[in-house]
Amino acid sequence: IELTQSPSFLSASVGDRVTITCRANQGISSYLAWCQQKPGKAPKLLIYAASTLQSGVPSRFSGSGSGTEFTLTISSLQPEDFATYYCQQVNSYPLTFGPGTKVDIK
Amino acid sequence: EVQLVESGGGLVQPGGSLRLSCAASGFTFSSYWMHWVRQVPGKGLVWVSRINTDESSTRYADSVKGRFTISRDNAKKTLYLQMNSLRAEDTAVYYCTRAGVGLWYFDLWGRGTLVTVSS
Numbered sequence: 487i488e489l490t491q492s493p494s495f496l497s498a499s500v501g502d503r504v505t506i507t508c509r510a511n512q513g514i515s516s517y518l519a520w521c522q523q524k525p526g527k528a529p530k531l532l533i534y535a536a537s538t539l540q541s542g543v544p545s546r547f548s549g550s551g552s553g554t555e556f557t558l559t560i561s562s563l564q565p566e567d568f569a570t571y572y573c574q575q576v577n578s579y580p581l582t583f584g585p586g587t588k589v590d591i592k
Numbered sequence: 593e594v595q596l597v598e599s600g601g602g603l604v605q606p607g608g609s610l611r612l613s614c615a616a617s618g619f620t621f622s623s624y625w626m627h628w629v630r631q632v633p634g635k636g637l638v639w640v641s642r643i644n645t646d647e648s649s650t651r652y653a654d655s656v657k658g659r660f661t662i663s664r665d666n667a668k669k670t671l672y673l674q675m676n677s678l679r680a681e682d683t684a685v686y687y688c689t690r691a692g693v694g695l696w697y698f699d700l701w702g703r704g705t706l707v708t709v710s711s
Contacts, residue, residue: 517696519697519698521698523637527703528687528701528702528703528704529637529687529698529701530701531693531697531698531699534693534694534696534697534699535694535697540693540699572636572637574637574698576696576697579642579651580639580651580653580654581627581639581642582639583636583637583638583639584636585636586636586637
């Protein structure tokens with residue numbers, strides 16, 4: 487299953503509302519996760535099952551979608567949110583990740 | 593502290609072998625499915641392999657099938673990745689991850705170990 491993300495790069499300011507889209511080339515129900523990765527660090531799980539917030543993750547992060555189209559929304563971008571975001575499908579093997587969306591400071 | 597710590601990376605020649613280890617602590621290692629994910633520096637994440645709790649089931653990416661072997665020692669709380677017939681395209685940071693949410697989602701990651709395949 488191939489995942490695409492848009493945009494691939496996003497420039498935004500602190501306080502902005504940010505939306506990232508992930509599309510699958512076939513239906514994956516809600517078997518989708520979002521993770522955040524900062525330079526030189528391991529990824530961190532943010533959202534699983536398309537819309538469930540992982541424990542400890544701030545509520546400004548939210549996820550939605552099912553089937554083939556999914557979104558990650560950051561309601562008010564904070565300085566610590568500048569990072570690369572990946573979607574990942576766990577519907578079937580091989581598990582796959584999207585190519586990533588880098589969120590940079592405007 | 594709940595953590596995963598990878599080791600065993602390094603420089604190896606094409607065609608060579610390397611075994612990565614991932615030491616788990618702070619949780620009941622034997623209860624979780626475990627995975628390896630790799631990342632070429634500056635590039636995206638690529639899933640490599642998965643093992644279930646008792647080693648009865650393993651899965652591999654096509655790119656490593658037949659060359660890599662995932663295993664675990666629950667008594668030692670350690671995950672392994674035996675990598676044979678290494679190629680330049682296997683060069684990456686290798687992360688071990690825990691599928692701690694619903695058997696599928698990666699809720700805990702190690703810091704990674706760099707494998708460089710070069711002559």
